[in-house]
Every structure is written in C-alpha cells, then in structure tokens.
Amino acid sequence: MSANIPPLNNSRKVVIVGAGPVGCLAAIAFAKMKWQVEIYEARPDLRLSSSKAAAQQRSINLAISSRGIAALRAVDASAAERFLQTVIPMRGRMIHDRHGNLQSQPYDRNGQCINSIDRALLNEELLEEASAVPNIRLTFKRKVLSADFDQRVLVLQDADSGTDVRVNFDLCIGADGSYSIIRRQLMRVVRMNFQQEYIPHEYIELKMPAGHDEHGNPAFLLDPNHLHIWPRHSFMLIALPNKDKTFTCTLFAPTVEFDRLITREDILSWFQNHFPDALSLLGKDKLLKDFEQNPRSPLITTKMMPYHYKDRCVILGDAAHSMVPFYGQGLNCGLEDVRVLLTLLQEECVVPCEPVPNSGDPESDPIDQRLFRALTRYSTSRHEDVVAICELAMDNYVEMRHSVTTPSYIIKKALEHLLFSLTSRRPTSLLSLGESLSRIAFPTANPRGWLPLYTMITFRPDISYATAKRKAARQAIILTTIAGLGTVGMCATSFYFTLRALRWLRSQI
Secondary structure, three states, X not given: OEEEEOOOOOOOEEEEEOOOHHHHHHHHHHHHOOOEEEXXXXXXXXXXXXXXXXXXXXXXXXXXXXXXXXXXXXXXHHHHHHHHOOOEEEOEEEEEOOOOOEEEEEOOOOOOOEEEEOHHHHHHHHHHHXXXXXXXXXXXXXXXXXXXXXXXXXXXEEOOOOOEEEEEOOEEEEOOOOXXXXXHHXXXXXXXXXXXXXXXXXXXXXXXXXXXXXXXXXXXXXOOOOEEEEEOOOOEEEEEEOOOOOEEEEEEEEHHHHHOOOOHHHHHHHHHHHOHHHHHHHOHHHHHHHHHHOOOEEEEEEEEEOOEEOOOEEEOHHHOOOOOHHHOOHHHHHHHHHHHHHHHHHHOOOOOOOOOOOOOOOOOOOOOXXXXXXXXXXXXXXXXXXXXXXXXXHHHHHHHHOHHHOHHHHHHHHHHHHHHHHXXXXXXXXXXXXXXXXXXXXXXXXXXXXXXXXXXXXXXXXXXXXXXXXXXXXXXXXXXXXXXXXXHHHHHHHHHHHHHHHHHHHHHO
C-alpha cells in the first residue's frame, strides 16, 4: 500500500535522509536559504527517553574543534553560541603511564583548545533547532527502500504501519551515516570509485563515575580540561569529560586483544596490568557491567568519488567519508561539508524558487545548471580533502597509542613549537575568520610561516585538509634535515674532542 506526501508548497524541496548532526545542520542551512526541507530518519526520535539508552552505548564522545564550530557559526551564529555553553574545553593531552605518572602536552602555545561534548546532546540540540524552523518538517521511523533520482522520487517504509510512502524531491541529500542507503542507491546511477576498510581494531565505551568533593557534591575524578590518554603501544584508553562530572572512556584495541578477555577475571587482570590507575577510578563492578552491556564496535574507513549525481543528489558526512576517530575530525569534517557546500551554492548563485532551467539539449532531462556546477565542484574539490583527513586520522592512532610516550616525539614537538614561535605572526582566531569562512570555503590557500600539523587541522578551518597535509610533509623534510645536521654536528664535535684528548695523552707519554 502506498501514500503520497505532497510538497509543502511550490518552492523547490530538499529531502534530507538522516537526522544526525550533519543532516540537521544541512536542513537548517537550506531552510535559511528558503528551500522547503523535509528530514527523514529511520530511527525513532533521539529526544525520546526510550531512544537515549541505546544511543549512549555506541557513541564516542565528540571533540568539537574550530572546523565544526566554524560550520555551526556559518549556518546559525546564535545557535552555535548556545551549543558552546554545553562544552568542556580541553587544552591538551594528559598522558598516563603504567605507574600512574602524568604528563600534560598542551595542544597549542596560544591556549586554543578542543571541546568535549556528548554526541547525543549535540544531536538533540540540533534537532530542537531544526524543529523550530517553520519550513523544516521532521519525520522519524521512515526507512528508505529505494531512490529514483531521475524521477526525483524516494520510496520509504513507515516502521509502525509497514506502509510504503512515496516522497518527491528536487534535491536529495544523503546524511545517513557509514552504511548509507542513499550512497548505495547513488552507486546505481554513477560510476563511483568506492573503497571500504575495516581496521583490525575495535572499541568499547566505558563510563567513569563522578566523585565527590569535601561538601559531598559531584566532582571530577580527573582534570576535566584535558583529554586523558593511557597509551600502551598497540592499544589505548581515552577519557573525555562530561557536564555531569563523569568521564566517557573509550578503549581501543586490536580485535585479537579483545578476544582474549573472555571471563570477568580476564578483564580485571588485564586492566590491573595495563591501566591500574584507571581501574581504581572506573570501579571493578562498573567496568565489568560496561563490558557486559556495551557492544564492541568496529572501526571503518570509507573513501569514494564522486559524491553527487547531476543536480539531484549529494552525500555528506559519514555517508561520503567514514574515518577512524583518532584525529577527532569525523564530525568536524561532516559539519564542514555543509559549510563548504553552502559557499559553492552561493558562488554559483543557486536559489530555491527559480524554475529549473533547461540545459539546452532536447535529448536530456532538464537540469539546473547552476546547482549541477555547484555539486560537481563540491565532489571535485572535497575529495582531496577527505582522502587527506582519512589518512591523517589513521596515522594519528599510532601517535596517540605509542609515539606520545617516546623521547623523539617530545623533542620533535619542542622543536616544532620553537619554529612556530620564531616564524608565526600573531595567532589567527576563529572569530577573525568568521565572515570570510561564510563566503569562501578555504580563504588561506598558501599558509605562511611554520605551522604544526595539529594546529592546521584542528584550529585553522581557513586551511583545507589537503593543504595542511602538503605543508606538513614539506615541514617534515626540514625537520629531518635539521635532525640530520644536528647528528652530524654532534659527531663532528665528538670527533674533535676525541682528537684533542688523544693529542694530550700523547704529550703526557
């Protein structure tokens, strides 16, 4: 049985599949451009209490940084400021060794920070914002069965009644995650190069409870202004603070390592051996309960090209580029997708109420050439950036679980900060970039001075991921050259003093 959902009015309509943070931000952005917007989500409304327990079992806490904040501000500055009131700033990494010793590693010499926020909380806030916009309609428990992009029709199934529903659209946006149905439908009509890789590691989420201060009030058990890391070479534990004084902890480890943790005794013994200080804070009973109740989840990377079909469809966020979470850029990149797409729509002067212009070819379907150009430019320009950050995210896993503890890493970072101090001008603030980022995707095409890779990726949304990666590669060659010259210099100095010593000894014989 089928039913038809008519358009809200005669304006062009964008249908967004997926009501996650990226889908909601895209909806708000298109609504502000005066499109009629309909969001369809296969899951129940996340704001319902019945939905929250399941969401908390699988969601890695978010570290939202300048790229995500810039995207939120470009779409709705006042809403962005409200979201930022719910975050906890983290100014650096706190490294925990096996003996419980701590080492703070600041993210930025100018005090810039990343921000911890609960994914579900951010999603709920964006859903509330979208619900308040008159030309946005939200519908939950609607699963996409098929898409005909040439006829501009989606077929969805109502989870409650089992009824098939046909929905017309002018533009379809797929923001439905790593296992995107819209992406699969897109593959039927475009020659998509697609690569998917499951890495041989998994994660499980744990919860560190709040402690109590001298007055009996809830208090953090760890410094809340750090991202805490227990690096153990092939695996690691991380902890991010929450507003309720708890920490969301995530254990990342090879699948074979998890497979060894069969009994409750295995789990406790393993934690006692590798994370004794964390075990005392997590609590044995709570740790065992989390291991039993929370699922082990896979880590996946997907890359593809293109992201669009004609002027009919485009995919954003994890639907277009799943990445491992080790650079904290998955959601930041997805939100940035929305900002980049908006700048291209503005540059191509795409408007919602204009009739679709004919391409001039009587054999072809009518195509909005301006929208087509914007989506084509999006696929072409965004792909290089997405590939860059997916690769950098995987590289950063090695850094977080192993390199951060090595003397060579610490020396390299000290040298980088020195070069940064000597060559950089005054710091570039996010507020100073606000206006340009709403008009231009990446205003700084050729960044000057020495800039650490982490600074470019995390704190400079005016620099694209691909530009940051290329600049970091050039700087790495310079660092290697400096290190080589230093080694040669030390050898030469050592040789010189050795000769002097031999000559002195000869003179004494």
